[in-house]
Amino acid sequence: MKGKNTAQSIEPNIADLANGWLKSYKLPYKLEQESVNAEIDKALSDYFTKNGGAGANRPDAKILLQDKNLDFFPILIEYKGYKDKLVKLDNDGQIENRTAKNEPNFKNINSFAVNGAVHYANALLHHTSYTDIIAIGMTGYKDETGKIHHSIGVYYVSKSNLGAGQKVGEYTDFSFLAPANFDSFIDKVKTLQLTSEELDRLKEQREKEIDQSLVKLNNDIYQNEKGLGENDRVYLVAASIIATLGIPGKVAPLEKSDLKSSTEKGYRDGDLMIKKIESFLSHKELPDEKRQLIVRTLSNTLLTENINKVEDGESQLKRVFAKIVNDLGIYYKIGLTTDFTGKLFNEMYGWLGFSQDKLNDVVLTPSYVASLLVKLARVNKESFVWDFATGSAGLLVAAMNEMLNDAKNTIQSPNELVQKEIKIKAEQLLGLELLSSVYMLAILNMILMGDGSSNILNTDSIKDFDGKYGFGKPDTKFPADAFILNPPYSASGNGMNFVEKALNMMNKGYAAIIIQNSSGSGKAVDYNKRILAKHTLLASIKMPVDIFIGKSSVQTNIYVFKVNEKHHKDDVVKFIDFTNDGYTRANRRRASNNLKDTDRAKERYQEVVDLVRFGKSKLYIFSDKEYYEGHIDPNNGADWNQSAPIDTKPLIQDFKKTVGDYLAWEIGTILKRQGEELGKQ
Structure with a gap:
């Protein structure tokens, strides 16, 4: 009997069997070297190969099929010829195509049929307009009688599962692809849903990846691309992303091959990028004033002579554009969420070089803290949310996510839901940002999120803002009922000037702000x-000191307010010591994960929200030393940071223990002395 190591691959037999099925269903399948269409061919050749190098990716078979709704689904098939080489999953049951260090796991991608097919599917997500792909792996072996036994893995790889892939079902042949069965197969695919836990896990995974991609990109541009300042780098990333987003049926995404590195005036790479960005923005129906501002700002970088100068047949702009698309494309193509954009902009802030600047208090709020603020401000689908120091718009993105989720969960009519989503993005969010380079990030962030950028204003919120919509409805008051804020701490009163102005412009609602805690103590x-x-001050929450690790180490508190109801001295204020939030943070530049949930962090964040809303009946993880209901003096203004009083009154048990300890010591001493005296005799 042959040992396992000497077993021969029967891949040709497997391919023969499977391709025979495809032929019998009269499907237009293409083999390795054959072309499906230019877009798919190009994506497979542009994506990194199964070995990590350049060169083409070649699935064993590929088909482009249309369902009854005329939607196209690329089908990518990979064959293997060994018994146990169908699929390799990780401990969470996900396709294991990345290593523990978050690098591509080429061993698995190469060795297992499904893993290879999912790798090819990600090439299409990254480099084409297709957002739903079917990845099929098939392998098999011959038993001692020479009979072939085969197994099939069918996975759905899409934007909705962030490219990770979901198993569709169990299949013994490919007849689910046959014309008579394909529509019901796609109906089944469309019912696949990830649980929120699975989606959270995938988001965390993607977060780690985007971290590494950004560090790599930043280092590459810094070391190899001369003459680009910090702002230029940020604008290049913004411009490249906008140019490659595209709008289905209206604006084709800019491809690397579209940039010809021409020196002809009007046709240089920078000119082509600006034209594409103008086209994208005009279809987005942004107000003229905002569109001109974006184009003007990006032109300052994209149209400079140096960046368009051609050396060795290529401009610097084309080279940098290719790096950005290759390193980041997959993350915004699969639909960025807060987690991703937060990473993107935190890294960019590192590029902006604020450390030399007196405005060294531009510190972004981590996405999980942004989400906490949004929940504390009781944001829902009907809220009108504003932020007076919007930074990269991370807080508004978190609010938008919360509003869209609430809409999805409560609106049953698909038409009504679409209208509500448009209204949320266009009318229910407003942000103000004074620094123009940061303002550009905020606009890009909201464009990436599906465009809530309509009301991001480049305005001084203290001096110049009058409470009205900036664009579209400039004479209409923004009916804010939720305020979220992480102010610059150098501002007057550590930033409480923003709070006073915003709250006084609101008629009702709630506010949650994260601020240096000295603002509450004097x-x-x-x-x-x-x-x-x-x-009314409803709650004062003391946050971990290392929450902004690597950026700032000030002690912060979150203060929660009820708007337009004066504070009485008998109002109960909830004081929460949240210094143990369940996360352990590191500040290692090259670490694969600087944030670890080491003690029920998600549950702790939810409990804080519940405690502020409902009071001590929700006390579960926290002790009464960490949660305290007390009072403040409305005429004091420096008593906002209280902690649970320590009871100094001695109990009878304490007395008994003290006496017991003393007697034990006394007796021990006497016995020791007696022992010494006996020893001397």
Whole structure:
């Protein structure tokens, strides 16, 4: 009997069997070297190969099929010829195409049929307009009688599962692809849903990947691309992403091959990119003023002579554009969420070089803290949310996600849901940002999220903002009922000036702000007293000191307010010590994950929301040393950071223990002394 190591691959037999099925169903399948269409061919040749190098990816068979709704589905098939080489999953049951270090797992991609097919499917997600792909793996072996036994794995790889792939079902042949069965197969595919836990796990995985891609990209541009300042780098990333987003049926995404590195005026790579961006923005129906501002800002970088200068047949712009698309394309093609954009902009902030600047307090809120603020401000699908120091718009993105999720969960009519989503993005969010380079990031962030950028204003919120919509409805007051904020701490009262102005412009609702905690203990007394004369402080939450690790190490608190109801001295304030939030943070530049959930972090964040909303009946993980209901003096303004009082009154048990300890010591001493005396005799 042959040992396992000497077993021969029967891949040709497997391919013969499977391709025979495809032929019998009269399907237009293509083999390795054959072309399906230019877009798919190009994607497979542009994506990194199964060995990690350049060169083409070649699935064993590929088909492009249409369902009854005339939607196209690429089918990518990979064959193997060994008994146990169908699929390799990780501990969570996901296709294991990445290593523990979050690098491509070429061993698995090469050796297992399904893993190879899913790799090819990701090439299409990254480099084509197809968002739903079927990846099929098939392998088999011959038993001692020479009979072939085969197994098949069918996976759905799409934007909705972030390219990870989901198993569709069990199949013994390919007849689900036959014309008579394909529509019901696609109906089944469309019912596949990831649980929120699975989706969270995939998002965390993608977060780690985007971290590494950004560090790599940043280092590459810094070391190899001379003459680009920090702002240029940020604008190049913004421009490249906007140019490659495309709008189905209206604006084709800019491809690397579209940039010809021409020196002809009007046709240089920068000129072509600006034209594509103008086309994209005009179809997005952005207000003229905003569109011109974006184009003007990006042109300052894209149209410079140096970046368009051609050396060795290629401009610097084309080279950098290719790096950005190759490293980041997959993440925004599969639909970025807060987690991804937060990473993207945190890394970009590192590029902006604020450290030399007096404005060294531009610190982005981590996405999980942004989500906490949104929940504390009680945001839902009907909310009108504003932020007076919007930064990269991370807080507004978190609010938008919360609003869209609420809409999805509560609106049954698909038509009504679409209308509501448009309204949320166009009318229910407003952000103000003074720094123009940061403002550009905020606009890009909201464009990436499906365009809630309509009301991001490049305005001084303290001096110049009058509470009205900036574009579209400039004479209409924005009816804010939720306020979220992470202010620049160098501002007056550590940033409480923003809070006073915003709350006084609101008629109702709630506010949640994260701010240096000295603002609640003496640095902003006058602001605080004026705020309490009109609004109620509901909660004061002490945050971990390392929450902004690597950016800032100030102690922060979250303050939660009820708007337009003055604070009375008998109002209960909930004081929460949240310094143990369940996360362990590191600040290692090359670490694969600087944030680890080491003690029920997600549950702790939810409990804080519940405690602020409902009170001590929701106390579960936290102790009564960490949760305390107390009072503040509305005329004080420096008593917002309280902690649970320590009971110093001795109990009878304490007394008994002390006496017991003393007697034990006394007896021990006497016995020791007696022992020493006996020893001397």
